[in-house]
Amino acid sequence: MPAPQPEKSSPWKIFVLFAAAALLAITGILLLVVDPGRAAPSAEPGTATASPGPLSSTPSTSSEPTPTAQDTAAEEQEPSAPESVPPKAADTARRFVLAWASHDARPGHDVSFSDAGRRAATYATDELAAQLREPGDRSTRLWQQWLADETRVNCAVDRVATPDGAPAATSERAYVRLLYTCTTRAAGQPATRSHDQLAVEMHHVPAGAWRVAAIVNA
Secondary structure, eight states, rough: OOOOOOOOHHHHHHHHHHHHHHHHOOOOOOOHHOOGGTTTTOOOOOOOOOOOOOOOOOOOOOOOOOHHHHHHHHHHOOOOOOSSSOOHHHHHHHHHHHHHHHHETTTOSSTTTHHHHHHGGGGGGGGHHHHSOOOOOOOOHHHHHHHHTTOOOEEEEEEOOTTOOOOOSSSSEEEEEEEEEEEOOTTTOOOOEEEEEEEEEEOOOOTTTTTEEEEEEE
């Protein structure tokens, strides 16, 4: 008996297979486009990705407020006069002693010790001013030596205070003690310094200003 011949595939069957394969491919593509979540799984619920914040090179610290230069100066500055001395009385006393103790024997300046007294009279009561303008009894010989050496005496007040045991200042009267330093300069000689003090009695005159009424010690 002759061997059986294999069946030949019909063309329409092959066409059906290709059509089915193409339909499956198109369906898969449509599913990917319509529902992309199927391609990449989403993160689990409740999980969040935190982005790192900016890095700081140094930790943040707080510091105590730094005192200003004005605060430091206010703490270190010593008052020139205690509260018991009225400020205007202290200022007048300071001006008085600078005029009274300073001298200038250079040509064209003072002609005697009395010039200092006349300058100081500006800050004195009328009675004391008259005494200060009179020729003094200081050594004429010393002044002549100062003239020859062109001597200058410049003073600076170091402290203003109430004398020990003196009555407290009132609106009409105050006692003031002044500590001062004088620098003496003569031509061709090194400068010298001396320390001295003067106590004065201050009166509040009717014009409203303070004036030196008396020199307690000179």
